[in-house]
Amino acid sequence: MLWIKSLHIIFVVAWFAGLFYLPRLFVYHATSEDLPGIERFKVMERKLYYGIMGPSAMLTVVFGLWLWLGYGISGGWLHAKLALVVMLIVYHLYCGRLLADFKHDRNRHSHVYYRWFNEIPVLILIGVVILVVVKPW
Numbered sequence: 505m506l507w508i509k510s511l512h513i514i515f516v517v518a519w520f521a522g523l524f525y526l527p528r529l530f531v532y533h534a535t536s537e538d539l540p541g542i543e544r545f546k547v548m549e550r551k552l553y554y555g556i557m558g559p560s561a562m563l564t565v566v567f568g569l570w571l572w573l574g575y576g577i578s579g580g581w582l583h584a585k586l587a588l589v590v591m592l593i594v595y596h597l598y599c600g601r602l603l604a605d606f607k608h609d610r611n612r613h614s615h616v617y618y619r620w621f622n623e624i625p626v627l628i629l630i631g632v633v634i635l636v637v638v639k640p641w
Contacts, residue, residue, distance in 0.1 A: 505574050512567035515560045520629060522557035523592070526599050527622035533606055534615040546607055553603050561596055565589075580641040588631050595624055 526549060533545035568589070571577070605611050613621075634640075 515563040519560035523625040530618040581639045
């Protein structure tokens with residue numbers, strides 16, 4: 505089970521790296537005005553979302569479920585953590601929607617919106633780490 509736990513943590517880190525970086529790309533994309541730059545951001549965003557974030561998210565969930573089934577973990581802290589994970593999945597999917605908007609040149613938000621949007625996974629990460637380590641209830 506330690507291998508499964510290690511793989512879970514590795515894919516959590518990879519997923520969060522993408523969740524932190526993609527909205528930052530959106531910030532730069534929203535301020536870009538030259539066509540080559542805009543096209544470059546579209547490629548970078550697509551590769552990050554589909555090549556790293558998607559597989560990492562799926563493997564995070566798979567190994568997390570494997571840990572839960574293997575250890576039979578329970579408690580209020582786990583329910584709270586799972587609620588945060590669901591929020592993170594919704595955030596991830598919303599990033600995909602924003603990606604599609606950029607792909608079709610339909611961005612409706614300013615770079616300031618994306619700067620604030622970029623902070624959401626930080627707050628979720630803080631909550632998840634505290635719940636997993638402290639197990640307050």
